[in-house]
Amino acid sequence: MTSLSKNARIAGLLYILASAVGVVRLMYIPNALFVHGNATATASNILAHASLFRLGIVSGLVAAALWLFVPLALYRLLKGVNQTLAVLMVILGSLMQVPLFFVAAVTDGAAQLFARGGYLSVFDKPQRDALARLFLDLHHQLDLANLMFAGLWLFPFGLLVYKSRFLPRFLGVWLMIACFAWLAFSFTGLLFPAYEDKVWSITQPIVLGEVATMLWLVIRGAKPKPVLNAAASPSPAG
Numbered sequence: 692m693t694s695l696s697k698n699a700r701i702a703g704l705l706y707i708l709a710s711a712v713g714v715v716r717l718m719y720i721p722n723a724l725f726v727h728g729n730a731t732a733t734a735s736n737i738l739a740h741a742s743l744f745r746l747g748i749v750s751g752l753v754a755a756a757l758w759l760f761v762p763l764a765l766y767r768l769l770k771g772v773n774q775t776l777a778v779l780m781v782i783l784g785s786l787m788q789v790p791l792f793f794v795a796a797v798t799d800g801a802a803q804l805f806a807r808g809g810y811l812s813v814f815d816k817p818q819r820d821a822l823a824r825l826f827l828d829l830h831h832q833l834d835l836a837n838l839m840f841a842g843l844w845l846f847p848f849g850l851l852v853y854k855s856r857f858l859p860r861f862l863g864v865w866l867m868i869a870c871f872a873w874l875a876f877s878f879t880g881l882l883f884p885a886y887e888d889k890v891w892s893i894t895q896p897i898v899l900g901e902v903a904t905m906l907w908l909v910i911r912g913a914k915p916k917p918v919l920n921a922a923a924s925p926s927p928a929g
Contacts, residue, residue: 695768695857696912702764703908709761710905713754716799717834720747730817730824734806737823741803748799755792759785762844768913769851776847784844791837795830802826835880842873845901852904857913865900872897 724740726732737744762784770777805811805823814822845866853863872894879890 693913695915698764698768699858699908699913702761702768703905703910705757705761705764706901706905707909709754709757710901712750712757715750716747716754717751720744725827730820733827734820734823737803737806741807744799744803748796748803751792751796751799755789755796758792759789761785765848769848769855772851772855776851780844780847780851783840784848787840788837788844791833791840795833795837798826798830798833802830832881835877838873838877838880842870842877845870845873849900855913857915859907862900862904862907865897866904869898869900 720743724733724736724744726736762781765784766777766781769780802823805814805819805826808816808819811819849863849866849868849870851863852858852866853860855863876887876890876894876898880887
């Protein structure tokens with residue numbers, strides 16, 4: 692295995708691991724515990740499944756910590772293509788996203804504190820339930836804001852893949868299109884929340900470009916195309 696292919700597989704494994712861990716809080720916990728439009732039922736579910744909810748908080752933090760290394764691993768793989776684009780990829784993919792993940796974890800902690808009561812029992816239960824739901828909604832707003840960077844980092848990433856000679860160009864194009872899909876979903880959720888689910892159903896096949904890329908990195912690695920050596924070619928007969 693060449694060092695290039697090894698770097699590709701390491702980047703792909705980190706990409707898959709961080710994404711798989713992050714899905715627990717991003718998708719599984721909301722589907723399992725949150726009841727749309729019912730703050731009381733949501734707070735009751737958080738109390739009844741406190742360990743699961745805490746697991747969601749921890750999974751979000753672990754995913755954030757892992758995500759620090761994903762753009763760095765891709766930087767090591769792609770910096771030879773264009774270092775400026777590779778640095779921009781790291782800034783948008785890691786430095787801008789990870790802090791917001793940790794802030795979102797704090798909002799989950801606040802939601803659980805209000806659902807549990809304790810010293811916050813000075814508030815009536817309907818008030819605590821509403822405040823718990825408020826902090827969960829703030830988490831969702833942070834996720835939508837963070838998706839702006841989750842989209843933007845894909846453009847330099849996709850351009851690097853497209854310009855490289857060791858990864859398929861179609862993946863680079865797919866990633867650049869996915870950039871605009873995430874931006875569309877982010878802005879729709881922030882500006883027109885009633886259409887958020889509809890836009891997600893439309894953009895979901897597009898954002899799967901990331902899944903295709905991470906699987907390609909792990910399974911196929913990176914294989915540079917051979918460069919023809921004109922000097923070694925036989926000269927035409929005179």
